[in-house]
Structures are given as C-alpha cells and as structure tokens.
Amino acid sequence: MSLRQQTLTKIAQKWDMATITRWGVFALVVAGALVAPLTIFKAPFHQHILIMVLTYGAMATAWNIIGGLGGQPAFGHTVFYGVGAYITGLLFVNWQITPWIGMIAGGIVAVLVSIVIGLPTFRLRGHYFAIATMGTGQILLQVALSAKTITGGPLGLPIKVLPQGLYVFQFHGTKLPYYYIILGLFGLTFLVQYLVQQSRLGYYLRALKESHEAAQSLGINTTYQKLLALGISAFLTALIGGFTCQYLLFVDPVHVFAMSVSAKIMLCTILGGVGSIYGPILGAVLLLTLSEGTRAWLGGQGRGVDLFIYGSLILAVVVLEPFGIVGIYRKLRSRLVRRSKSETA
Amino acid sequence: MKLLETVGLTKKFGGLVACDSVNLHVEEREILGLIGPNGAGKTTLFNCVAGFFPLTSGSIYFNGQDIGRLDAPARAKKGIVKTFQIVQTLRLMTVLENVMVGAFCRTSNVATARQEAEAVLEFAGLVDKRDVLGAALTIADRKQLEVARALATKPKLLLLDEVVAGLNPTEIQVALDMVRRIRDSGITIVMVEHVMEAVMSVSDRLVVLTSGKKICEGTPQEVSCDDGVIKAYLGERYHARSQ
Amino acid sequence: MVQIVAQLVVSGLMLGSVFGLMALGLALIWGIMEVVNFAHGEFLMLALFTSFILFTGYRIDPILSIPIVAAVLFLVGLAVYWLVIRPILGGPAFAPMLATYGISMLLISIAGFLWGWDWQRITGSVVDARTSIGGVAIGFPELTAAIVSALMSVAIYLLVTRTRMGAAIQATSMNKEAAKLMGINTDREYLVSFGIGAACVGVAGAVMSTFYPMAPNVGALFSYIAFTAVALGGFGSIPGAILGGLVIGVTMNLGGYFLGMEFKNSIVFVMYLLVMLVKPTGFFGW
Numbered sequence: 001m002s003l004r005q006q007t008l009t010k011i012a013q014k015w016d017m018a019t020i021t022r023w024g025v026f027a028l029v030v031a032g033a034l035v036a037p038l039t040i041f042k043a044p045f046h047q048h049i050l051i052m053v054l055t056y057g058a059m060a061t062a063w064n065i066i067g068g069l070g071g072q073p074a075f076g077h078t079v080f081y082g083v084g085a086y087i088t089g090l091l092f093v094n095w096q097i098t099p100w101i102g103m104i105a106g107g108i109v110a111v112l113v114s115i116v117i118g119l120p121t122f123r124l125r126g127h128y129f130a131i132a133t134m135g136t137g138q139i140l141l142q143v144a145l146s147a148k149t150i151t152g153g154p155l156g157l158p159i160k161v162l163p164q165g166l167y168v169f170q171f172h173g174t175k176l177p178y179y180y181i182i183l184g185l186f187g188l189t190f191l192v193q194y195l196v197q198q199s200r201l202g203y204y205l206r207a208l209k210e211s212h213e214a215a216q217s218l219g220i221n222t223t224y225q226k227l228l229a230l231g232i233s234a235f236l237t238a239l240i241g242g243f244t245c246q247y248l249l250f251v252d253p254v255h256v257f258a259m260s261v262s263a264k265i266m267l268c269t270i271l272g273g274v275g276s277i278y279g280p281i282l283g284a285v286l287l288l289t290l291s292e293g294t295r296a297w298l299g300g301q302g303r304g305v306d307l308f309i310y311g312s313l314i315l316a317v318v319v320l321e322p323f324g325i326v327g328i329y330r331k332l333r334s335r336l337v338r339r340s341k342s343e344t345a
Numbered sequence: 346m347k348l349l350e351t352v353g354l355t356k357k358f359g360g361l362v363a364c365d366s367v368n369l370h371v372e373e374r375e376i377l378g379l380i381g382p383n384g385a386g387k388t389t390l391f392n393c394v395a396g397f398f399p400l401t402s403g404s405i406y407f408n409g410q411d412i413g414r415l416d417a418p419a420r421a422k423k424g425i426v427k428t429f430q431i432v433q434t435l436r437l438m439t440v441l442e443n444v445m446v447g448a449f450c451r452t453s454n455v456a457t458a459r460q461e462a463e464a465v466l467e468f469a470g471l472v473d474k475r476d477v478l479g480a481a482l483t484i485a486d487r488k489q490l491e492v493a494r495a496l497a498t499k500p501k502l503l504l505l506d507e508v509v510a511g512l513n514p515t516e517i518q519v520a521l522d523m524v525r526r527i528r529d530s531g532i533t534i535v536m537v538e539h540v541m542e543a544v545m546s547v548s549d550r551l552v553v554l555t556s557g558k559k560i561c562e563g564t565p566q567e568v569s570c571d572d573g574v575i576k577a578y579l580g581e582r583y584h585a586r587s588q
Numbered sequence: 589m590v591q592i593v594a595q596l597v598v599s600g601l602m603l604g605s606v607f608g609l610m611a612l613g614l615a616l617i618w619g620i621m622e623v624v625n626f627a628h629g630e631f632l633m634l635a636l637f638t639s640f641i642l643f644t645g646y647r648i649d650p651i652l653s654i655p656i657v658a659a660v661l662f663l664v665g666l667a668v669y670w671l672v673i674r675p676i677l678g679g680p681a682f683a684p685m686l687a688t689y690g691i692s693m694l695l696i697s698i699a700g701f702l703w704g705w706d707w708q709r710i711t712g713s714v715v716d717a718r719t720s721i722g723g724v725a726i727g728f729p730e731l732t733a734a735i736v737s738a739l740m741s742v743a744i745y746l747l748v749t750r751t752r753m754g755a756a757i758q759a760t761s762m763n764k765e766a767a768k769l770m771g772i773n774t775d776r777e778y779l780v781s782f783g784i785g786a787a788c789v790g791v792a793g794a795v796m797s798t799f800y801p802m803a804p805n806v807g808a809l810f811s812y813i814a815f816t817a818v819a820l821g822g823f824g825s826i827p828g829a830i831l832g833g834l835v836i837g838v839t840m841n842l843g844g845y846f847l848g849m850e851f852k853n854s855i856v857f858v859m860y861l862l863v864m865l866v867k868p869t870g871f872f873g874w
Contacts, residue, residue, distance in 0.1 A: 120864035124864065128868070131624075132864065135857035138857055139858065142850060145850070146848075274682075304697035304701055307697040308693070311690045311691065311697065312690070314686060315691065319672065319687070322679055322680050
C-alpha cells in the first residue's frame with residue numbers, strides 16, 4: 001500500500017461512523033450553546049434560566065468528581081459554594097480586589113475547608129463524611145450570621161454597583177457577558193471532570209469506590225486520593241460561588257449555605273446519571289428549567305415546594321432508577337442491541 | 346537472604362489470640378506454604394504482614410527493615426502485596442482496567458500503565474479477556490485476575506490467600522504453573538492453602554499453624570511426617586500414603 | 589460561678605437525657621441495618637408537631653399523649669422502611685442514605701405546608717412548673733422529660749439485650765445471612781427495629797414539646813445532635829448513644845454560656861469533627 005493509502009486507512013479506522021456521530025453531536029451542542037442567547041433565547045428571563053442551568057450544571061459536574069466518580073456522599077456540598085461567594089465578595093468590598101482573583105482565592109480557601117472536612121472522615125465509612133460536610137456548612141452559616149461587621153450578618157453582603165467592566169466583573173443592561181462567562185466556567189469544570197476520569201486519579205477513585213481494601217492492597221493511599229478529588233471539586237464549586245456573587249451582586253448567607261442548594265446540586269447529578277460525565281448537565285437542564293419555571297408560576301408561595309420536589313425526585317430516582325437518565329438510556333440501548341442481535345442471528 | 350522475618354508476632358482481638366508469638370522467615374525467591382486447620386490464624390497473619398491489622402506485639406522485618414509503622418498501601422509500595430481469600434474483583438471495570446489499577450502503583454502515566462498491564466495480562470494468559478467486565482468473569486478467571494493485578498504492582502513478596510480454592514483440577518494446575526513462573530521471574534511467594542496436593546507440590550518449605558501458634562516448619566516431606574502436624578491436621582490417611 | 593456551672597450541668601443532663609433517647613433510636617436503625625437515617629431529626633420534628641396538634645386540637649396533655657405520639661412515629665418508621673428502604677436495600681450502597689435524605693426534605697416541606705414555617709410552642713401543659721434544689725432551678729417539664737427518656741432508654745436497652753426479639757435483632761445485625769439460616773425473619777426484624785427506633789424519637793419529641801419550641805426546620809439540628817451522640821458513643825452501641833447524648837447536652841450548655849449563645853449549635857459540629865479526629869470508634873464502638 002502506498003503511504004497515501006496507509007494514511008487514509010488509519011484515518012478511516014479512527015474516524016468510524018460512531019466517532020463521527022459522537023463528535024458531530026458534540027460540536028452541534030457547543031455551537032448551539034454559543035448562539036442560544038443570541039437567537040432563540042433573547043429574552044432576559046430565558047437567559048437567566050440558561051445561566052442558572054449552567055451554574056448548577058457546573059456545580060453538579062464538580063460534585064460528580066467526588067460524589068459520582070469517587071462515590072463519596074458529599075451531602076453538604078453547598079459549603080464550598082458559600083465559601084467561594086463570601087471570599088470573592090469580601091475581597092472585592094474591602095480591598096477592591098478583582099473578582100477574577102477573588103474567585104481563585106475563594107477556591108483556595110474552599111480547598112482548605114475540604115481538607116478539614118475530609119482528613120478526619122475519609123479514614124472512616126462514607127456516612128461520617130456526609131455528616132461532616134453538612135455540619136461544616138452549618139458552622140459556617142452560623143459564623144456568617146454572627147460576624148455582622150465582617151459579613152453583614154443575616155442581612156447579607158451587598159456588592160456595590162459600579163460602572164461595568166471586566167475588572168469589576170459587572171455588566172449592566174445585558175446578561176450576555178454573564179452567560180458566556182458561566183459557559184466558559186462550565187466548560188472548565190467539564191474538561192476537568194473528563195481529565196480526572198481519564199487519569200490515574202480516575203482509575204483509583206473507581207477502584208476504591210468498589211473495594212477500599214483491594215485498593216489499599218495495591219498501594220493506593222485512599223484517604224489522599226479522596227482528598228485530592230474533594231479538593232478539585234471544592235475548588236471548582238467555589239469558583240461558581242464567586243461567579244454567583246457577582247451575578248447577583250449580593251451574598252445571602254441563608255441562600256449560599258442552604259440545604260436546598262446542596263440537594264439541588266446532588267439531584268442534578270443523580271437525576272442525570274451519577275458517575276457518568278454527561279449526567280450532571282443533563283440533570284441540570286431538566287431540573288433547573290423545572291424549578292425556575294415553577295418559581296415563576298407559583299410566585300412567593302413556593303417556600304416549601306422546592307424541597308418537596310427535590311425530596312420526591314430523589315426518592316423517585318433512588319427507588320426506580322438509581323442511575324438516572326443515563327441509566328435509562330443505557331438500559332434501552334443494550335435492549336436495542338440485544339434485539340438487533342437476536343434478529344440478525 | 347531473609348526477605349521477610351516475623352519476630353514474636355502476636356495479634357489479639359479482645360480476648361481472642363489469633364496469632365501467638367509467631368516466628369517465621371521467608372527466603373528470597375522461595376515458595377513458602379502456610380497451612381493449618383481452619384481458624385489457625387493464617388489469614389490473620391497475612392493481614393498483619395500486609396499491614397491491614399496492627400500488631401498487638403512483636404515485629405516484622407522486610408529486607409532487614411522494621412515495617413511495623415507502615416500501613417497497607419505503604420507496604421504495597423515497598424513490595425508486599427496480598428491477594429484476598431474472597432476475591433475483590435473490581436466488577437465494574439474491565440480486566441485490563443483492573444490490572445491497570447495495579448500498574449499505577451509504579452507509574453502515574455496512563456499509557457505506561459496500560460502497557461505494563463498488557464504485559465502482565467500476557468503473562469497471566471488473560472489477554473483475550475482484556476475487555477471483559479470483572480462482573481462477567483468465571484471464578485477461575487477472577488482468581489487469575491486477582492493475582493495478575495497484584496503482579497502489576499511489581500511486588501517483591503506476594504502473599505496468596507487460598508488462590509486455588511474452588512477451582513477444578515485443571516484450573517488448579519494452570520494456577521500452580523503461574524505460581525511457579527512468578528517465582529521464576531524473581532518474586533518471593535507465601536501461599537495460604539487448604540488444598541493439600543496443591544500446596545505440597547509447589548512449596549519449597551512449609552510452615553504449619555494451629556490455634557495461632559507455629560507448630561512445625563520444614564520441607565513438605567519433613568512436615569508431612571511430623572507427628573504433631575499429623576495429629577493436628579493432616580490425618581492418618583495422608584501420612585500413610587506418603588510412607 | 590459554681591452556681592452557674594451547676595445550673596448548666598444539671599439542665600444539660602436533663603436535656604441530654606432526651607438527646608440520648610433520640611440518639612438511641614438512631615443507633616438502633618444504624619446499628620441494625622447500616623442505614624444512616626438522615627431523616628431522624630425530622631422524625632423528632634414530626635413528633636413535636638403531633639404533640640402540638642393533640643394538645644391544641646384535642647386538649648390531650650403532652651405527657652398523656654406520649655403513647656399516642658410513640659405509636660404514630662412507630663407507624664411512620666414502619667412505613668418508611670417498607671415503602672422506601674426495603675425496595676432499595678439490594679441496590680447501590682449510597683441509595684438508602686440518599687433516600688432518607690430525600691425523606692427529610694419531604695417531611696420538612698409537608699410540615700411547612702401543614703403547620704406554617706413560624707416557631708410555635710406549647711404552653712399550659714400539666715407539668716408547667718418549676719422548683720429549685722440547692723439554688724439550681726429545675727423546670728418540671730425538663731425533669732419529666734429527663735425521667736421519661738431515661739426510663740424509655742433503659743426499657744429499650746433491656747428489650748434489645750434481654751428478650752428473644754432483641755436477640756433476634758442483634759443476630760440479624762451481626763450476620764444477616766446466618767440469621768436467616770437460623771430461621772429468623774430478617775425482614776421483620778429490620779421492620780421492627782426501624783419502627784422502634786422511630787418510636788424512641790416519638791417519645792423524645794412528645795416530652796420535649798412541653799418546653800421546646802418547634803418549627804419545620806428544627807430537625808436539622810437534632811439530626812446532627814443524634815449523629816454526634818452516636819459517633820461519640822461508638823457506632824452501634826446503645827449505652828454509648830445514651831452517654832453521648834448526655835455529654836452533648838452538658839457541653840452545649842457550657843459552651844453556649846462561655847462562647848456565646850449563637851455558637852451553641854455549632855459546638856455540636858465541632859465536637860463531631862473532634863471525635864472523628866481523635867477517636868472515631870467512640871467510647872464503646874466496634
């Protein structure tokens with residue numbers, strides 16, 4: 001075979017029909033996401049929904065690293081969101097540090113908090129860790145409510161409205177910049193999730209999730225690996241917290257440390273398919289359009305309704321299909337494959 | 346050269362003495378068989394050596410170094426790796442991925458780990474099953490995989506816990522053959538085993554435990570003739586047959 | 589100063605006795621079937637509100653309604669086990685934990701819907717009185733609560749350790765398969781344990797309603813208290829859970845006084861993290 005023929009054959013082998021379809025769909029989705037707010041979703045309210053979808057999609061993707069891939073029950077993940085929001089806000093309000101740096105600082109603090117939570121509890125069974133994440137969120141909520149002079153207490157931390165600009169991370173009159181920034185952040189978390197899954201950390205997490213002892217017998221320091229995954233997840237979640245602080249120009253302690261936020265983040269992933277890399281964003285699309293939509297429809301009476309919906313959905317998924325939408329998809333696909341096999345046989 | 350030495354190794358669980366002042370050693374490149382009746386403390390001994398149980402008293406020396414303070418992952422990195430009596434196959438991962446997890450002990454690069462894993466699969470005769478999920482394997486394959494995965498960590502001392510239990514005679518021969526090849530490649534092996542024919546035929550030396558105490562050690566021939574051992578464990582028939 | 593400390597310790601012990609009973613319920617469920625009941629605090633909230641309704645709606649004094657509330661919570665426990673936990677026990681390990689987490693959210697939202705989100709309390713109960721012994725003020729509601737809780741705790745402990753049913757429960761928790769082979773209906777033991785665990789919370793809530801205010805969100809704090817108590821006492825240990833409850837009651841009071849009232853609750857979580865760091869197996873745990 002000539003060199004030209006050889007090269008063409010190699011390309012044809014790598015780029016078979018399945019791969020082309022997959023990349024094609026991927027490119028379409030990305031293109032769609034880029035033009036969505038400019039075309040179909042021009043209304044500010046729709047753009048807000050998109051931003052919310054991406055916000056929770058990003059946090060759910062970050063959660064998936066420790067919760068799905070790692071299998072560790074991080075039930076109180078909102079603690080990192082809150083840390084990110086407050087650090088970003090405080091650095092800006094007190095020292096005019098640009099939120100871009102503030103977000104990173106928030107991320108670093110979140111990593112430190114994650115070590116405090118994980119170090120004592122990762123040596124033990126999973127539920128100890130779950131309780132620790134929730135408890136730490138409560139402690140920080142208490143601190144935020146009590147340290148009135150620093151954090152503004154129960155009234156929250158408002159961010160002063162300034163002329164718009166990239167440095168101050170404020171844009172008025174249009175939501176478009178916010179949309180593209182959160183889209184970029186989501187892309188970042190998705191990329192990190194993918195890289196982790198493909199790396200040694202990814203393999204180690206899958207191993208220790210199934211058998212702690214087997215992992216240890218193969219030289220895996222399980223506590224360290226879990227801390228690593230949690231740290232990455234915490235950092236990314238805090239970034240989103242920082243973003244939200246700037247998007248809302250306000251940090252409300254009761255919101256950023258609320259159980260409902262943790263529940264929503266987890267639910268996105270579980271609904272979509274825990275452990276799979278597309279699960280979180282799929283779940284976020286479904287859940288956030290639902291919740292933002294019902295909020296507009298129900299108005300102020302919605303106080304307990306979101307908890308009711310989340311609780312019911314969690315139960316429904318756990319009892320009916322623990323592996324979520326992706327789980328259903330996989331079952332359908334293998335059934336189709338089996339049927340086509342028996343037909344051709 | 347003593348690769349492993351235990352001095353006065355004692356392990357108690359509350360009032361129960363599982364291992365009672367056990368002194369044994371393993372020479373480099375030998376296959377040591379560890380036998381004894383059920384409940385003699387063999388698996389407990391393994392868990393102590395591998396770092397899963399802290400000792401109540403006594404010491405363990407590996408290559409002359411006291412490893413008492415090292416936990417299981419640290420000991421694995423030093424080269425002491427154990428397989429499990431009840432196989433811990435990673436059921437949601439493929440055969441190749443299982444072995445890669447072992448290979449990652451020595452490298453953090455994914456491509457290198459994959460290469461090493463493929464080489465180990467060759468050695469273990471599992472190449473044609475590389476993409477099969479752990480959950481879909483037969484028990485014989487799972488046992489094979491368990492050993493292959495441990496091999497991928499490039500151990501110096503391999504602790505095999507009942508590696509032929511539950512296998513039919515053909516499968517047992519295949520497993521024993523691999524044990525010999527592992528030893529020939531430079532790795533020292535300690536085997537806990539109940540299947541007498543298997544451990545007798547492959548071991549260079551044996552250590553016999555009963556109720557946590559070592560009661561005899563020597564070549565298979567010597568041990569099977571020892572009255573104490575026969576009384577405790579082997580039974581009249583085997584003794585008579587070996588005469 | 590000594591006076592104040594004595595006061596704090598005494599009222600801490602009284603409240604701690606109630607915590608102990610609640611934690612005991614959690615230890616039972618957790619120890620038997622390894623299900624961490626994240627809805628435990630919400631069970632307590634439910635008990636508080638049930639007591640409230642019986643008092644304001646039907647004029648039944650909280651003390652008299654103890655058996656009723658206990659029965660209601662027992663049924664709730666049975667229902668939760670049968671409808672939610674049992675179907676998912678064979679599945680992924682995270683499922684039961686997640687399920688109880690979902691139930692807790694459901695209960696909070698239902699409570700908010702039925703009874704509103706504001707704080708409420710019961711006044712005018714038959715035990716509403718106080719006395720003073722050696723300079724230490726003792727409220728009868730708290731004292732009654734402490735005594736009832738202590739009695740109930742002892743009763744459950746005896747039930748689990750001395751009766752045939754208790755032995756069956758313990759056997760099931762140690763080795764489900766072996767228990768099944770012995771002819772024990774493990775399903776029924778799980779069911780009963782969940783029910784009894786919930787009933788304990790029922791009693792705790794009924795007696796607490798005489799002096800503690802309630803709101804749908806109050807469950808979270810009690811969940812953490814229960815978890816910390818069980819962690820302190822050691823996973824699966826009933827005497828440990830009771831002791832843990834007492835320790836928390838006293839520590840919360842002392843801590844709240846010396847560090848500030850707003851940190852009273854945070855102390856529980858700090859204690860939890862400390863226990864995890866220092867002695868994760870707790871006083872009596874395995």
